[in-house]
Amino acid sequence: MDLMSKGGGEAVAMNVLEALQEDHRVTVLTLTDPDLRELNDYFDTDVDIRDLRVERAGHLAPWLNRQFGLKYYVLQNALLGRYARRRSDDFDLLVSTINELGLESNSVQYVHFPFDWTVSCDEREHIFHPTVEEDSFYERLATRVAGVEREDIQQNTLLANSDWTADVVEDAYGTRPRVLHPPIDTREFEDRPWEEREDGIVTVGRIERSKRIEELIRITDGVRERGHDTHLHVIGPTVDEEYREEVEAMAASREYVELEGEVPREELVERICSHKYGVHGKQYEHFGMAVAELAAGGAIPFVPDDGGQHAIVNDREELLYESVADATEKISAVAADPDLQRDLREPMGPRAIRRRFGRERFQHQIRRIVADALDRPSASVSETTADAPAEKPASGD
Incomplete structure (x- = not known):
């Protein structure tokens, strides 16, 4: 339309x-x-x-x-x-x-x-x-x-x-x-070494209520409270001005949340490739192209445990969450376990996403x-x- x-x-x-x-x-x-x-x-x-x-x-x-x-x-x-x-x-x-x-x-x-x-x-x-x-x-x-x-x-x-x-x-x-x-356009993504990435979280999608960005901010709050020095980048065009104002108010009181809005493609790619984690908020997502882009950029994506996005994360229970509290626990658990991080990253990245969804x-x-x-x-x-x-x-x- x-x-x-x-x-x-x-x-x-x-x-x-x-x-x-x-x-x-x-x-x-x-x-x-x-x-x-x-x-x-x-x-x-x-x-x-x-x-x-x-x-x-x-x-x-x-x-x-x-x-x-x-x-x-x-x-x-x-x-x-x-x-x-x-x-x-x-x-x-x-x-x-x-x-x-x-x-x-x-x-x-x-x-x-x-x-x-x-x-x-x-x-x-x-x-x-x-x-x-x-x-x-x-x-x-x-x-x-x-x-x-x-x-x-x-x-x-x-x-x-x-x-x-x-x-x-x-x-x-x-x-x-x-x-x-x-x-999924993977041409610009690179599987950058893990140790060169920031301990931050990226979310990509239109700024609207169904994307549940406020919940993602609370998830980031919880991960930080568990001792992980992480931050959140919110990237995507605004389609709901009222909701953006609500998100802006939450972000303004947190120096570790950056509401970037719509950015050029090269900046989006750079942000994903330079961070370790991604998170998606929409429940009952029908596929989740943003989730696939997070995976293509080498970030580990966490997604709600319903909808079509299961396929992108290979149904890994460690990456599927039911609530804000559940997401907080799962992201914290992965952030504390380097071996689990390697295990989760192996079936993802630009080559795997290109083969499956290119x-x-x-x-x-x-x-x-x-x-x-x-x-x-x-x-x-x-x-x-x-x-x-x-x-x-x-x-x-």
């Missing part, structure tokens, strides 16, 4: 654009006028600006975005899908990078988390956007506008960013998407999936991928 949000979904979108421009004429349907040069710099992508058409998706959804930002996020998503459906005859293929939309057959849909508001599943309150109250007028309106039909979803080529998301999508729609982990792997698979969808417009996801080869480790990113 808004590429300038500069989150994981926007990174996926930019990589899809770069991948598809090689063989196709590409039009972007979105709600804003993105600064593509800035986005290329931010995500280190190479989208050809001159060969890309950007079109606003109607009038109402862009107006809502301009007036209210993310306040009516779900309705904006529904309107975007409705507009794309109206325009579908103008294109050979529709590709959604903003979850499942109400698109009819012959589309590829990449799901970060599902938007079927009527689905009944155990973790519904954690999966869906916080502005959506079950069976509210707003939910019913957005559902009607979106027009997402299970039959259409089951006929389209469906992708998910993690096994956890795939499970939820299967619960929602009765069909399991193919898992295609999002692209950008080249992602773009290669997107090109194949789109080519298959164009050859077989009515193929289901199982037919589309049945004879596709297993993903090969990327030799370079």
Whole structure:
């Protein structure tokens, strides 16, 4: 909807654009006028600006975005899908990078988390956007506008960013998407020697309430109280000004917390590569591209024990936490044990992350999936991928 949000979904979108421009004429349907040069710099992508058409998706959804930002996020998503459906005859293929939309057959849909508001599943309150109250007028309106039909979803080529998301999508729609982990750019990261790194913690992500930055500050407080001279860097663009002010107030009273906000890519990479630890606050994270970047930079990342981020840390119990107190104990335990630090770092770093989640792997698979969808417009996801080869480790990113 808004590429300038500069989150994981926007990174996926930019990589899809770069991948598809090689063989196709590409039009972007979105709600804003993105600064593509800035986005290329931010995500280190190479989208050809001159060969890309950007079109606003109607009038109402862009107006809502301009007036209210993310306040009516779900309705904006529904309107975007409705507009794309109206325009579908103008294109050979529709590709959604903003979850499942109400698109009819012959589309590829990449799901970060599902938007079927009527689905009944155990973790519904954690999966869906916080502005959506079950069976509210707003939910019913957005559902009607979106027009997402299970039959259409089951006929389209469906992708998910993690096994956890795939499970939820299967619960929602009765069909399991193919898992295609999002692209992690590892080219600038280096596995710097451990002894050269600072005993500090880095967190990366948009400054918004779901990232639970206040809790991360309290975790840092606890680790310091246990005798570890650590500090915290908070890095990422602001999307919630009110929440940023709350975080700023906490940081102002602590000389060991630095609220850096959005920084150039080279500074982000340097900060990660020069610190020993990373921490992520979002619960029920659908994949966690920021966590993968922390690991790619050689930091040891600690993450909540739910959602798709388990895969990045190889389900290591030492890195999964349930609460502020639990995270405090686990970070302190690792900080006090050099042998455990070496053991945790071995399966991570730039090479391992490139092999498992690298950008080249992602773009290669997107090109194949789109080519298959164009050859077989009515193929289901199982037919589309049945004879596709297993993903090969990327030799370079």
